[in-house]
Amino acid sequence: MKNSSLVINITLxxxxxxxxxxxxxxKKTTVPATNNNSAVASGNFKIGYFEMDxxxxxxxxxKEVRNxxxxxxxxxxxxxxxxxxxxxxxxxxxxxTAQSMTxxxxxxxxxxxxxxxxxxxxxxxxxxxxxxxxSFKRLQEVKKxxxxxxxxxNKDKGFSYIMTNSPDLxxxxxxxxxxxxxxxxxxxxxxxxx
Numbered sequence: 618m619k620n621s622s623l624v625i626n627i628t629l630x631x632x633x634x635x636x637x638x639x640x641x642x643x644k645k646t647t648v649p650a651t652n653n654n655s656a657v658a659s660g661n662f663k664i665g666y667f668e669m670d671x672x673x674x675x676x677x678x679x680k681e682v683r684n685x686x687x688x689x690x691x692x693x694x695x696x697x698x699x700x701x702x703x704x705x706x707x708x709x710x711x712x713x714t715a716q717s718m719t720x721x722x723x724x725x726x727x728x729x730x731x732x733x734x735x736x737x738x739x740x741x742x743x744x745x746x747x748x749x750x751x752s753f754k755r756l757q758e759v760k761k762x763x764x765x766x767x768x769x770x771n772k773d774k775g776f777s778y779i780m781t782n783s784p785d786l787x788x789x790x791x792x793x794x795x796x797x798x799x800x801x802x803x804x805x806x807x808x809x810x811x
Contacts, residue, residue, distance in 0.1 A: 665776040666790060667797040669783070675801045678762060678808045682755045689751065693744040700740060704733045766803055770796075 673679055711726050718726070767779050774796075782790065 661775060663774075663776050663794060665771075665774065665779040665794045665796045666782045667779070667795065667800045669781040671797045671801065672763070672781075672804070676759075676804050676808075678804065679759050682759055686748070686752050686755060689748055693748060696744065697737070697741055700733075700737045704730065704737060707733065762804065762807070763800070766800065766807060770799065770803060 673683070707726075708730055711723075711730065715723055715726075771779060776794075776796075779796065
């Protein structure tokens with residue numbers, strides 16, 4: 618039994634060795650390049666990148682969107698602060714006058730405060746949701762403008778990919794492929810035309 622197992626193992630090892638030899642000694646054949654990988658086949662595979670923080674700081678449309686969203690956030694904060702101040706004033710008033718009230722009056726005032734608190738929470742949730750939806754929509758518009766510009770920009774640049782640089786994503790970069798300056802100039806010139 619051991620001898621037959623040894624013979625089978627030797628035969629398999631020999632077969633594997635022959636297959637390796639045939640595989641690595643055979644003439645390499647190349648697959649013709651298709652349109653999808655012609656850049657790789659010709660050695661022109663390039664990845665461009667841009668610094669998103671530079672776009673955020675220098676692209677006028679992005680700054681306008683960011684300022685609009687900040688203004689809306691501040692306006693929401695003011696509305697909520699007014700509601701909270703009204704609640705606090707009514708609460709303090711109740712504390713001062715509670716001893717002179719009947720139990721029914723006290724219950725009514727407490728119920729009123731409870732309703733004000735629920736109204737505040739609902740308003741806060743609604744304003745936050747509206748701001749989140751608006752932020753998403755406006756940032757998608759910025760992204761679309763960048764994508765549209767890059768499609769046109771890349772027609773004669775020949776990049777296979779154009780990415781945004783993120784410290785957690787890219788660890789090494791060749792500044793030759795940094796297109797941030799071109800992107801800021803091009804986006805701002807498109808923005809000023811409108």
